[in-house]
Amino acid sequence: MISVETKVVTYDEKNLRLDKWFRKHYPSLPHNRLEKLIRGGNIRVDGCRCKSNLRLEEGQEIRIPPLANRNIIVKKVKNTIPQKRFIDLILNSIIYKDEKIIVLNKPPGVAVQGGSKQKEHIDGMLDYLKFEYKTRPKLVHRIDKATSGILVLGRLEDITTKLTEAFKKSLIEKIYWAIVIGKPDKDVGIIDASLIKQTGKHFEKMEVNFELGKRSLTEFRVISGLSNKFTWIELRPKTGRTHQLRVHCSYIGTPILGDGKYGGKLKTITSINGNELFLLARGIRINLNDINEKVFYAPLPKHMKDAFEHLGFDASEGHSFD
Structure with a gap:
């Protein structure tokens, strides 16, 4: 039936x-x-x-x-069974698990959801994260494929619904770290630049448009810098638009290193490979009625750790949630 x-x-x-x-x-x-x-x-x-x-x-x-x-024909989507290597990679990225949520330290280069050319992604292997439950956890937010760091999954239906809504309304506090090319004009500030999806061939590209775009806010703070060439900045998004941090950094004249799409085309820092995006979803603070306050931090991925050492940045100088 x-x-x-x-x-x-x-x-x-x-x-x-x-x-x-x-x-x-x-x-x-x-x-x-x-x-x-x-x-x-x-x-x-x-x-x-x-x-x-x-x-x-x-x-x-x-x-x-x-x-x-x-007599309705359903278009069948080919199901790809994740390879053991990918399953192990995601299982080993779990940094926290309780009866309500699972928290991952998503590796860079791992897609959260699939696309036409994306065979391996976290959404496609959630059956392997059921553990003692009969139902699989669900995504409650996403981060870009090239970005590493904290990713939260909901394990219960009511928790998933509340977390998804909280992320949509920007009620979950987030901290990102980025290495940008150049130095912002101010050490502390708020980027208030509305964003809209570009029309035409750049389907996955956003642009600043104050008339038609959705209001987008990002707080930033300079933590350390190497003259005016490279700067380590902290970003706290107050809205959750697609590619928001990447576009905002480019908008103020300091694109994120490795972000060719939005102006960070510089490929290397001498011996440091700059092909990867130097953006980390560093921390998340969850404080909802059904979830006692929890704070999670992700360590630097290898390519950013190498860059920090090369540029003389000290990760201990980074700020945490107040």
Whole structure:
């Protein structure tokens, strides 16, 4: 017997209209029937009634009524079984686990969610993080593939919902460390620059647009610098836009080292390889009603540790949560 399904909106599907999402996954579902199912409340997003032109957000759950018994062809997505090497890599990156959450120190170069050319990603191996539970944990936020550091997973449905909402509303405090090219004009400041996704071929690229963009705020603080060539800065995002820190650093004239997309094209610091992004999700502080205050920090990944040693930066000078 075919039952109701629930599917989660992935990162590459965000901002897609609901009707186009169905066209992608259920190409033979007639549009008039889709509209009827939506109007009747049979299709819901995050448990709520919706319209066909709803713009989806990453992490939302779509309720799908039984369709296959009405001769509907479901577009099958090829499931790739993660290799043992990748499974071990993620298992070894766990820095905390209790009955409510799992916290990872995500390695650089590991994608959080899949895409058309991304076969290995954390979302694809969550079955291996169930441990004693019957259900797999869920992503409650994401960080870029090139960024290393703290990534939180929710283990219980109610906790996952509350954490996801808290991250969306920027109620979770976050600290990032970055090595940037150049030196900001001020040692402490707030970057207030609205962001919007570029149209055209740069689908994954954001730009500053004060008229049409969403307001985006980042606090920054200079921690140490090597003359005016390289600077270690602390970033505290107050909103959570795509590529926010990378665009904001570029906007103030100090792109993150290794970030060719946003101006950090310098490839090396003499003997230090600069092909990797020098951005670390250093810390997260969670303080919700259902979760007692918890603070997590990630160590420097090898490429940043090598750069710190080469540039004479002392990681102990970095600030923690107040």
